[in-house]
Amino acid sequence: MNYILFDGPARNALLPFTFTRPVADIRVGILTIREKWEKYLQTTTTSVTEQYLSMKYPMVEMPENIMINASYLPNDILVEMIKNLEQNQAIFKDDQVIAFFTTDDQEDVDFDTYEAIEFDQDCLTIEHTWDIFQKNDAALREDFILLTQGEQSERIPKSVNAINPENIFIEEGASLEFVTLNASTGPIYIGRNSEIMEGSVIRGPFALCEGAQVKLGTKVYGATTVGPHSRIGGEVNNSVLFGYSNKGHDGFLGNSVLGEWCNIGADSNNSNLKNNYEEVKLWSYETEGFAKTGLQFCGLMMGDHSKCGINTMFNTGTVVGVSTNIFGSGFPRNFVPSFSWGGASGFSTYLTKKAFETTRIVMARRGIEFDDKEQYILEHVFEETRKWRKD
Missing domain, CATH: 2.160.10.10 (Hexapeptide repeat proteins)
Incomplete structure (x- = not known):
């Protein structure tokens, strides 16, 4: 499966750090968010980010992709749910999308046509600059x-x-x-x-x-x-x-x-x-x-x-x-x-x-x-x- 980490709505709240990197490349804990996901998923990832960053951080898109909101940090339960996603299913928490399985181009995604799966467990999120040291x-x-x-x-x-x-x-x-x-x-x-x-x-x-x-x-x-x-x-x-x-x-x-x-x-x-x-x-x-x-x-x-x-x-x-x-x-x-x-x-x-x-x-x-x-x-x-x- 091809996994792509996207910046999500928290990107602007994480400036100035996201001026120069995708959300996925913020370091918190020991690893960056990307390194955490790649450890859990046992594969490499790419990013959907700002256009001017895409030359350094290109996205690799395949016919089937699982998109993951990079503000969310992985844990065993969440990773298992993501691995089990089927086409046109999406995982939500408090009306925020965490991940979804798509065969569409990015601009064509319509979540009204997706089966919504609620994630009701705890997980760490990085949504503000101060979350980086606070969490x-x-x-x-x-x-x-x-x-x-x-x-x-x-x-x-x-x-x-x-x-x-x-x-x-x-x-x-x-x-x-x-x-x-x-x-x-x-x-x-x-x-x-x-x-x-x-x-x-x-x-x-x-x-x-x-x-x-x-x-x-x-x-x-x-x-x-x-x-x-x-x-x-x-x-x-x-x-x-x-x-x-x-x-x-x-x-x-x-x-x-x-x-x-x-x-x-x-x-x-x-x-x-x-x-x-x-x-x-x-x-x-x-x-x-x-x-x-x-x-x-x-x-x-x-x-x-x-x-x-x-x-x-x-x-x-x-x-x-x-x-x-x-x-x-x-x-x-x-x-x-x-x-x-x-x-x-x-x-x-x-x-x-x-x-x-x-x-x-x-x-x-x-x-x-x-x-x-x-x-x-x-x-x-x-x-x-x-x-x-x-x-």
Whole structure:
């Protein structure tokens, strides 16, 4: 069967992260949503997403296809129902379509002609940016079981202070000495060829993905994921780094999400709690205003390729777009549009020519080419987000 993950109605609520990727390629837990589905289904998937993303994320359509809403994370019950779908059947939950079996072209699908099957079980959904860190605890625990069941962990080094070691899994090539791993509050997953430097104290749930690094004396707690080839240091609480992003120095990052290719300068901090303890509001790309989150703790949402200089201070509930460069003293405003250059004293437009020069160098350092597909996506984002900048 050919499985296709589609963005669904949550796509715009997941900006700025979905400016540069389909919903399926958001990382939550240990794996991306796509990687989870492919593990459960034991096959590859493609995506229905925005047209400008389709060059990098092409859809493969066959005569028979099962379409899956990428906002929904897989579990055993849901996957079994999807595998048993027959032609012109659709699975719904609370009037939202989760999956359907179709032989029609995408524009011809009419759910009035489908047999509706109700999914009345619980499952994790990612429908808002803050869901990524808020539901990271549950997603990480599920991924830990998915990845480690029936597998053998590498030996925990003798110098490591391991609490509840049966809840710690170390992949081949990982390096760690003289660190404290407390898995009594949740599992700890240490990925292939990753490194935890001496003096670090980590409380689970925690995931360190392939090739990622924890710097000397780092403190981590509260369901944190460090994506592939990312680095963290200082104090990190309940945060997700998608991949290839760095928060490598002292400073606090809490209840936050960083996309790919982000860099947080030394001694930078974000607030995750308002002084008056009120509910945090976040910028909404859908309403072009600030929306209630229902959360008391909410930090920084930073899109791909964005960076900040040393000693940057982010207010509670700050949204930073794609390819921004933030620097200087004081608090920048709590919505920074994509391709902005500046700080608390004001912003100008970060022109693509200059931005792409930096992007090319940054990606080359990790052995990855900034190719025409990547450039086309960022050029589209530049134009799409122009209305929020004061050019």
